[in-house]
Amino acid sequence: MSLNNVEQQQFQSREEYKKAKTDSVQKVDTAAVKERNTAEAEPQNHVRIRVRLIPIWLRLVLLVVFFFVSLVAGAAVGYGILGGGNAADVFKGSTWTHIQDLVDKK
Numbered sequence: 001m002s003l004n005n006v007e008q009q010q011f012q013s014r015e016e017y018k019k020a021k022t023d024s025v026q027k028v029d030t031a032a033v034k035e036r037n038t039a040e041a042e043p044q045n046h047v048r049i050r051v052r053l054i055p056i057w058l059r060l061v062l063l064v065v066f067f068f069v070s071l072v073a074g075a076a077v078g079y080g081i082l083g084g085g086n087a088a089d090v091f092k093g094s095t096w097t098h099i100q101d102l103v104d105k106k
Contacts, residue, residue, distance in 0.1 A: 054062075072090070079095070080087025089095045 076087040076090045079085050079090045085095075
């Protein structure tokens with residue numbers, strides 16, 4: 001009999017906890033609504049100005065530079081590591097003429 005009584009008390013305390021929780025949430029919500037209403041009633045004189053840390057023209061220049069660097073790095077890795085050659089040979093003109101000859105099958 002006492003076990004049922006303990007379960008009954010726990011059940012009631014859970015229900016009370018839920019009720020108290022919903023009541024506190026409702027109080028916070030009403031306070032937030034009141035705060036929003038007073039904020040909306042005040043005129044807003046400030047205009048937000050967006051300041052870019054990196055200008056658009058600099059972004060475009062950086063894009064081109066990073067593209068060129070990645071292209072050179074990819075060619076060096078591809079020729080030096082995957083192709084089994086010397087990575088510094090990528091910068092020689094004779095390497096590119098040899099690759100062009102291989103592609104054209106002359």
